[in-house]
Structure formats: structure tokens, C-alpha cells
Amino acid sequence: MTDVVSSTAGVLAKPARRDIGIKRRYAAERRFRAYGIAALSFGILFLMLLLWSVVSKGYTAFQQTMITIPVEFSQQIIDKDNVRATDPAKLMTANYPIVARNALAKVLGVAETDRQGLRAVNQMISDGVRGQLRDMVVSDPEIIGTTQTVSLLAAGDIDSAVKGQINLDVAETSRKVSDQQVGWMKQLTDSGALAKEFNTGIFFNGASSRPEAAGVGVALIGSFYMMLIVLVLSLPIGVAASIYLEEFAPKNRFTDLIEVNINNLAAVPSIVYGLLGLAVFINFMGLPRSASLVGGLVLTLMTLPTIIIATRAALKAVPPSIRAAALGLGASKMQTIFHHVLPLAMPGILTGTIIGLAHALGETAPLLLIGMVAFVANYPTTPMDPSTALPVQIYMWANEAERAFVERTSGAIMILLLFLILMNVGAILLRRRFERRW
Amino acid sequence: MSTPLILLILAIIAIACYVVGTRHALAIAGGRSSKLHSRPGYYGTFVALCAVLPSVLILAAWLVVSPLYINSTVLDGFPEDVKARSPAEQGLSFGMVSSLARGMNVLSLDEIERIGGNPVELRAALGAKGVPLAGDPEPYMVESAGDLNVMTKISNWVMTAVVLLAALIGAGFSYTRIAPRFRARNRVEKVILASLVVASSIAILTTVGIVASMLTEATHFFTSIPPWEFFFGTVWDPRFAAAGATDSAGQFGLIPLLLGTLYIGFVAMLVAVPSGLFSAIYMSEYASRGVRSVAKPLLEVLAGIPTIVYGFFALTTVGPFLRDLSSQLNGLVTGDYANFIQAQSVLTAGFVMGIMLIPYVSSLSDDIITAVPGTLRDGSLGLGATQSETIKKVVLPAALPGIVGALLMTASRAIGETMIVVLAAGVAARMQLNPFEPMTTVTVKIVSQLTGDLEFTSPQTLVAFALGITLFAITLCLNIYALYIVRKYREQYE
Numbered sequence: 017m018t019d020v021v022s023s024t025a026g027v028l029a030k031p032a033r034r035d036i037g038i039k040r041r042y043a044a045e046r047r048f049r050a051y052g053i054a055a056l057s058f059g060i061l062f063l064m065l066l067l068w069s070v071v072s073k074g075y076t077a078f079q080q081t082m083i084t085i086p087v088e089f090s091q092q093i094i095d096k097d098n099v100r101a102t103d104p105a106k107l108m109t110a111n112y113p114i115v116a117r118n119a120l121a122k123v124l125g126v127a128e129t130d131r132q133g134l135r136a137v138n139q140m141i142s143d144g145v146r147g148q149l150r151d152m153v154v155s156d157p158e159i160i161g162t163t164q165t166v167s168l169l170a171a172g173d174i175d176s177a178v179k180g181q182i183n184l185d186v187a188e189t190s191r192k193v194s195d196q197q198v199g200w201m202k203q204l205t206d207s208g209a210l211a212k213e214f215n216t217g218i219f220f221n222g223a224s225s226r227p228e229a230a231g232v233g234v235a236l237i238g239s240f241y242m243m244l245i246v247l248v249l250s251l252p253i254g255v256a257a258s259i260y261l262e263e264f265a266p267k268n269r270f271t272d273l274i275e276v277n278i279n280n281l282a283a284v285p286s287i288v289y290g291l292l293g294l295a296v297f298i299n300f301m302g303l304p305r306s307a308s309l310v311g312g313l314v315l316t317l318m319t320l321p322t323i324i325i326a327t328r329a330a331l332k333a334v335p336p337s338i339r340a341a342a343l344g345l346g347a348s349k350m351q352t353i354f355h356h357v358l359p360l361a362m363p364g365i366l367t368g369t370i371i372g373l374a375h376a377l378g379e380t381a382p383l384l385l386i387g388m389v390a391f392v393a394n395y396p397t398t399p400m401d402p403s404t405a406l407p408v409q410i411y412m413w414a415n416e417a418e419r420a421f422v423e424r425t426s427g428a429i430m431i432l433l434l435f436l437i438l439m440n441v442g443a444i445l446l447r448r449r450f451e452r453r454w
Numbered sequence: 455m456s457t458p459l460i461l462l463i464l465a466i467i468a469i470a471c472y473v474v475g476t477r478h479a480l481a482i483a484g485g486r487s488s489k490l491h492s493r494p495g496y497y498g499t500f501v502a503l504c505a506v507l508p509s510v511l512i513l514a515a516w517l518v519v520s521p522l523y524i525n526s527t528v529l530d531g532f533p534e535d536v537k538a539r540s541p542a543e544q545g546l547s548f549g550m551v552s553s554l555a556r557g558m559n560v561l562s563l564d565e566i567e568r569i570g571g572n573p574v575e576l577r578a579a580l581g582a583k584g585v586p587l588a589g590d591p592e593p594y595m596v597e598s599a600g601d602l603n604v605m606t607k608i609s610n611w612v613m614t615a616v617v618l619l620a621a622l623i624g625a626g627f628s629y630t631r632i633a634p635r636f637r638a639r640n641r642v643e644k645v646i647l648a649s650l651v652v653a654s655s656i657a658i659l660t661t662v663g664i665v666a667s668m669l670t671e672a673t674h675f676f677t678s679i680p681p682w683e684f685f686f687g688t689v690w691d692p693r694f695a696a697a698g699a700t701d702s703a704g705q706f707g708l709i710p711l712l713l714g715t716l717y718i719g720f721v722a723m724l725v726a727v728p729s730g731l732f733s734a735i736y737m738s739e740y741a742s743r744g745v746r747s748v749a750k751p752l753l754e755v756l757a758g759i760p761t762i763v764y765g766f767f768a769l770t771t772v773g774p775f776l777r778d779l780s781s782q783l784n785g786l787v788t789g790d791y792a793n794f795i796q797a798q799s800v801l802t803a804g805f806v807m808g809i810m811l812i813p814y815v816s817s818l819s820d821d822i823i824t825a826v827p828g829t830l831r832d833g834s835l836g837l838g839a840t841q842s843e844t845i846k847k848v849v850l851p852a853a854l855p856g857i858v859g860a861l862l863m864t865a866s867r868a869i870g871e872t873m874i875v876v877l878a879a880g881v882a883a884r885m886q887l888n889p890f891e892p893m894t895t896v897t898v899k900i901v902s903q904l905t906g907d908l909e910f911t912s913p914q915t916l917v918a919f920a921l922g923i924t925l926f927a928i929t930l931c932l933n934i935y936a937l938y939i940v941r942k943y944r945e946q947y948e
Contacts, residue, residue: 041840048842052736055729056749059812063756066809069771070763256653264647265654276937278657283863283933284926285870287897288664291922294904295667317660324657350643378760381872381897385904385918407762414766414877422770429763440758 070433074426080215080228081170081178083141083204087119088163089153100157107157112149116141116168123209124200136196142169144229169217170210172227172420177201178212181419218427222393223404223412227420230413232428234392238308238403239377245312245399246319246376251369253316254323255358261324262331263353282321289318290382298386305387306402314386315376322375326368330361363450370443374436380407406432455614457517464509464621468502471625475501479632492639500638503645504628509620516613524605531601533594547595554580554591554599555606664926671919678913679706684920690883690894692903692914706917708924710883714893718804718879719868721889725808726868727861730815737816738823739845750820757813765877768806773797773878780890795890796880803879804889807871811864818860819853822940825947826852855946859939866932870925872897896921 091098094110117138118128126133145168153160173192176182178201188195204210221231261278265271293314297303303310334357342352383389388408396403404412410432413425455463476498483489490497529537529548536547557580565579576591591599632638676684687707733753737746774797781793795801826849834844850857880892881902903918 041843045840045842048845049736049740052732052740055732056736056753058729059733059756059809059816060749060752062809063752065771066759066763066767069767073770253653253656256650257657258654260647260650260654264650274654274657276934277661279937280930280933281657281660283866283929284664285867285872285897285929287870287872287900288668288922288926291900291919292660292664292667295671295919296663300667320657320660348639348643350646374758378758378762380760380762381876381901384901389905407760410762410766411873411877414762414769425766429766432760433763436758436760 070426070429073423074428074430076179076181077218077423077427077430078215079179079212080217081175081210082167082213083120083170083210084165084167085119085123085209086163087115087149087166087168088122089149089160090115090118091161093118094153094160100160107154108150110150110153112146112153113138113141113143115149116145119166120168123207124203133196136194137200140171140174140197140200142171142228143226144169144224147229167213169228172418174201175228176419176423178205178210179423181423218424219431222395223391223409224393227416227418227424230421230424232406232409232431234395235404235406235409235428236431237395238311238388238392239406241308241396241399241403242312242315242405243373243377245309246315246373247369249312249316250319250323250372251365254320254369255327255365257320258324258327258331259353259358262328263349263357278321278324282325285381286318286379287381287385289314290385292317293382293386304400304402306390306392306404307400308396308403308405309399310386311383311388311405312399314382315379318379318382319372319376322372323365323369326372327361327365330364330368331357333364334360360452363446363452367443367447367451370439370446374439374443377439378407378432378436380405380411383408384411406435455610457513460513460614460617461510463618464506464513467621467625468506471502471505471628472498474498475629475632478629479638482632483634489634491635491637492642496638496642497632497636499642501625501628501632503642505621505625507645508624509617512620513613513617516609516616520609520613524602524609527605528598528602531598536594550591551595551598551602554595555602558599558603665923668919668923668926671916672923674911675913675916675920679917684708684917688885690899692917704914706913706920708896708921710885711894711896711899711921712924713885714800714879714883715869715895715897717887717889717893718800718807718875718895719865721800721804722807722811722868723861723865725805726811726815726864729808730812730864731819731857733812734816734819734823735845735850738820739841739849750817753813753816756810757817759810761810761871761873762877764806764810765873765875768802768874768878769798772806773799773802776802796892798878798880798892800879800889800891800893803875806878807868807874810871810874811868814864814867815860818863819857822853822856822860822943823849825856825944827947853943855939856943859936859943862932862936862939866929866936869932870897870929872901876901896925900925 093114094112095106100106117134120141121128121134121137124137126137128134148168149166152164152166170178173182174197177184177193177198182191182193184191184193184198193201201210217229218231219236220233221229222234224230261271261274265274293310297310297313298305338356338360339352342356343349347355383405388404389412390402390404392402392404406428410425410428413421413428416425472495476494479490479494479497480487483494487494525548528551529544532544532547536544539547554576557576561579576596684706685708687705688709689705689707690710692704692706733749737749741749776795776799777793777797780795781791784794785791830848830852831844834848835841839847875895875898879894879898881894881898882892883894883899884891886893900918900921903915903921
């Protein structure tokens, strides 16, 4: 150091050289600053890109093309031999897609002898009409023989074409919608029969191999059950564990071990919890696969460390004067904690819990291993029934090839993100509203 | 009585005990609670706890032990020739017996009398009631099922009686203990403390469960595949062979998976470390309060997005973009529009994972940089260093151990990350160094070996647990070391 000082002292007479050094150093300073800004913008840029890519692909999922036409519930097709009074199963197994096809063919003016035309007509309507028309007839057999105006789901490819997601400029043979069908689409749109409506199905339907009839209803219920189980189990256990560790535990080897353990559990890869759930809950205890109960238990174990860490921080933040005051008035240690410290720490605990729940809601990997990758079309009535979860549904749809599933996947992601945003905003508001600083 | 009903009765008893105990305590004190050692509610709680706690424990123990005892008695009662069969067949017979027993509870007494032990008719009758049987029951099974039902019923009645008796005895005993000088609060608090201890030992139990479950399953795996073939094998080819074929067990080499995991993790760290670290430095040293208050939450949003969303982003946006970009570049340079980057590749997965890790790096290093004492900065600035020189020469070296710890934690996250690689890295287990080609990871293989309908005895599924314990061990070591470093670093400046 002294050498440097003496040498700079010697060149004091030449101020130009010192200026060069300063300039270089300031340039380095500016560069360094720019790196920081670049790094920060890089992260934020990709956040924006990610959200934009999801939203731009997914907002169309909340609309569904419907074809509203008069449908003749022909006695001839549904119940030719008029046996529905004696054999109700007849109504369940009747060929409803033909009913819908004939109705559309009539509107479009396709002759009943034109087999190729009829097939093309059939491809325009979703297979979901089978269930839709069946439910109508079963609930009211009187409509057989009458003509009703019904909104039918358009097939996934037609839906994509209406939304402009299928490039109609490529050769007819290499796209999924024929020129004839495009013509019909225009005809139906002009007559007002074909229109986009708000897609309620995506919120309420169960799994389906047809994109237009698939929805996240089952997954939402499954996720709801799991969150309920996680909340009911992990909040009391987590709070009890933190109270013990923070307020009662003597400083010894055992509590040190628990402490290190909890910190490690928070960093264990989530997929390992899936293996644990598979080995312990399913193979050893014999709980059913795909059940949201098992999913909830696995996610509980995964969330516990997060909640414990947050709760301990919240308990630590309560000043010792509160404890001293309560103890001084004759409260026992237990009373001090449960009557005074815990209520004051509650906002922090709840914030941590909500954030832990939000993480659990988005977790996919452990659920894959306990069989939540299941095709479940019916609503689960109890947590023991097979169900899926929202992120798992996203995973399954992401693996589907059809164009219409890409938009559904993005739509499901938007629903998931919406829930996460709501939970996180709730946590922030809770913190703002109730957190006290001493 | 069914278990929920017993629990309900116990709950009612508990409430009643609380009310009675509280009143009794007050009555003994002549209505002046100041004469009592504890507040009256504690006496009530004490009575309730004495009544319910032992009976609930008895109930739980009974529910665990009695089925085991009954089942072994029924198995003992099987005829000699059945007992001579293999355990698997005995298990099947026992399954029949238990579903028979379930079915016979559904049938009315008349029906049982009418059937009179005729197995074929019994099966038909049960089928009509919605209890399907795998085959025609043998006569001894009907007998055993009857025994099973009788024993279950007796056990249930005895259990109900014992549990309720225990509750009453506990209540009565504790009721007589109530006295003004009786320290009810201390007793109650002891129970609460015990429950707190139990809750905090769940964390330990989880770890024990993870290690034990994975070790047992992995041991099963290592009985059919020797450990050295797993840990040092260079070929991953778990053929799903037909049962019984000995030569087609497949090869389970860990090395290609481990290489893929580390390679993708390395690419991810290449993206995450510079941008996360520089973001942290900028936010902690340069940014104004306003910028910080906007930028920090935005980066934290990145951490809050579920990994499946990143996976989808990689699959549908980043992967195809890189593929098209590479084909355009190739076309510009050579005129041949073939893509040299695959849509699923090390680069795609690593890059997206890197973005996911940015907030971890930045928030962990932010904490650590802020913890460097201001006096160090002041000293450096006072000697004429510029801000960036202060950071580079003083702050970062001082924070280095902590930052290394943070990076190790991030690396362990990269290694354990699943959904991004499942969707974006590919499934081919290959050993190569081209980042534009797909590779696979440990986590991908755990998922792909365990999704699908497979039996849990073949090495093809059990290998997932061997992979899992490897993953657990690696991340555990990284985390323990990182925690150790960070802790030591914190102590240095506190």
C-alpha cells in the first residue's frame, strides 16, 4: 500500500493520468450498476413473458363455441319399439349423437343419403352431446317426439377454428377442418346458430378425453379437500410444535436435532414426500390410491416445516415485556403463552400458513406418485374417493396433443394462478391490517 | 357400536365432565373461586381429561390390536390342508372369508337360514346384494366367516364396554380428587405440554418415515439388483419384461440419470446465479426504496408460481422458440433449415429452471449482503473506493461464505426439481455433453417408474425408491452443509 501511495505522490504533477484512472473506475461503476439493472430486468422480463404466454394462450379457454339449433327428439331413433315404460335403460343407451347429427344436417341442408356429408356434420359436434341429450330425455321423457331448441357443444377442432387457432391457409388435407366444414361454420355464424359463449364447463366438468367437454371441476373439489385437510392438520400441529420449540424446549441435543431436522425437511425435494406417501400411507396403511385424503396427508407433512418456521418467527417477534407482564400478574407460563403471546403472534402465524397452503396448492410432483394422475369424470363425494388436483390436471392436459387442450391447460393455469393470487393477497392484507410492530 | 358413535359419546361425556367438574369445584369453594388453587375451569378440564384421555388411548390400541388378533385366530382355524398352502394363497382365502363375512352381515337371518351354508347359493345371494365374490366359497370358509363375524361382534361390544367404563372410572376418580388445594392447573398444563412435545416430534417422525420407508423398499430392490450395478451402472434400460423371464430384468444404471440431473442443474445455476446475485446486489446496495418496494415483490412472484406452470412454459413457449431459433440460425449460416436444438433439451429445461431459481438466489443473497455490517462499507468508501469497488472488494468477500451457502441450497433445489424436467427435459437416459439434446434426470425417472398400473414388487417400480434415497441423500448433504455455513456466517456478524 505504501508503495502505491508514494508512486502516486510522485506523479501528482501530471493530473491527466490520474483523471484517466478516475474515468475508468467510474466507467466500471456504471457498468456494474448496469449489470445489476440488467439482471433485475431479466428476471422481471421473464415473469412478464411467462404470464403473457399463459394469458395469451389461455384467455380463449373461457369461451366455448356452441351450436344452437332445433333438435327433433325422434321417437324413431331414441325409442323405436316404445319400451321406455318397461325398460328405462333404453333411454340411457339410445343413440343420441345421431339425433344431434340429424338436427344439424337438417339445418345445413345435407341430404340423409349423403354419407360423407353426414360424417363431416357429425365431426362438427362434440361427443359430449350424448350425455347432454341423454340427461334432457331422462329427466323429462315427454320431450320425445317433440322438437326443442338446444345449445350443443361444438367439437374441439371446430372450436379452435372459430377462435382462429387453426391456420386455414394450409392445404385442406393437412388440417383437421375441411373446407366444407369451414363453409358450414360461416353459414351457421351468419344465421346466428353458431356463437361463442362463456365457458362454464371448464369450471364444473370432470375429466374428458374431448377438450370441449373437459373441465377442472373434479380437480377443484380434490384440491379443496386437500387444502382443508392440510389446514386442519398442519395448523394445530405446526403451532403446537413451534410453541414447544420456541417457548418450552430446553437447549439440549434432542431439541437441536429437531431444529436441524425441521430446517432440512423444509428443503427436502417435494417428490421425496410423494415416495413417503406411497410407501407409508398407501402400501403400509392401505389407504386408497388417488384419494384426496392421502394427498392431503402428504401435503400436510410437506407444509408443516414451512408453518413451523413462520410460527416460530412470529412467536419470536412478540416482545418479552408481554410475557414478563403476564407472568408478573401470576399467570402460569402456559397461560401466558396461550392467552397473550399466541393471540399477538396470530397474524404472523396465519400469514405463514396461507403462504404454506399456497405452496401446497401448486405442488404437483408428490401427487403424481400417489396416483392422483387419474381419469376422474365424477365428482368425489368424500376425501376417500378418487379425485385429481388442479396442478395434476394441468400436467395431464399439458401432455395431451390436441390444440384445444393447450388453451384449456393455459385456462386451468389461469384458474390456479387466480387462487394463488387471492391467497397471497389475503396474506399480505392480513399482515398489513393486523401486524404490530413493537 | 361403531367407532364414530363411541367418539361422539366420549365427546358428550367430556363436555358433561367439564360442566360438572367446574360446578363442583365452585360448590366446594362455596362459590368463591379465590379459595381454589386454580380457576374453576381447570378443575372441569381436569375431570374431562381424566375421563376421555385413557379411554381414547384404549380405543386406539384396541382398534389396532383386535383385528390382528382376530385375523390370526381365523387363520389358525383354517383346515390343515389350507394351512399347508403358500402364504399368498392363504391371503386369498382370507380375503374371501372377510368378504363373505361382510356379505353375511348384509343378509337377513331368514336368508342365511334358507341358504344353510350352500356355497353356490350363498354366492348368488351375495351377488344380488352387491357383494361380489371371486369364486365359489368352500364350506370351511363359510364357517370361518361366521366365526369372524362372531368374534368381531364380541370384540366390538367388549371394546365399547371397556372404553365407556374407563371413561366413567376416570371421571369418578377425578371428581373425588377435586378439593380447594388440589392443583388442577398444573395437572392440565402437564397434559398440554405433553401434547406439544408429541406435535414437535412429528417432524422427527417424518424424517424417520422418509428414511425408513425408502430404505426398506430400496433394500427390496437391492436384493434383485446388486447395489454396484445400480450406483456405477452406465446404462439405464429398465425393460418391462414379462414375468418369469430372468435374463430380461433390465439394466438400472444410475450414472446417466445423475449426469443429466447435474448437467441440467448446472445450466440452471449458470442462468440463476449471475442474474440472481446481481439483482440482489442491485437491490440491497443501489436501488432506491421505491424501486426496491416494486422489484422485490415482483421477483418473489416468480418464486410463488408453481413449477408445473414453468414446465408448461418450457414445453409450449421456450422449447419451440429455441427449436425455431436454431433452425433459422442454421438456415442463415448453412442454408439447411434443420434445427440443432431439440424442443426438449438440457438447455430448455436448464434455462427455465434457472429462471425459477432467480428469486431463491436473490432473496437468500439479499439477506446475507444486508447482514454485512455497515461499518465495513463506510470504511471502504471513506478510503476513496467507489461503490462498486466497495461491493467487489469488501462486501462480497465478507459475504462470500453466506453466499456459497445460499448457492448450495439453491443447487439442492435444482437437483430435486421435478415438474420442469418432466415436461421439458425428455425421457431418454443418455450420456452425452451436447446441451441441445434431451437428457433425463433422477426425478423424471422416479415419476415415470411410478405412474401407471404396476405391481410394487418388481425392480422396475422399486428402483424409484433407490433413486429417491439417492436424491434424498444428496440434497440432505447439500442442505446440512449449507445450513452449517450460513449459521457460522451469521454468528460471525452477530
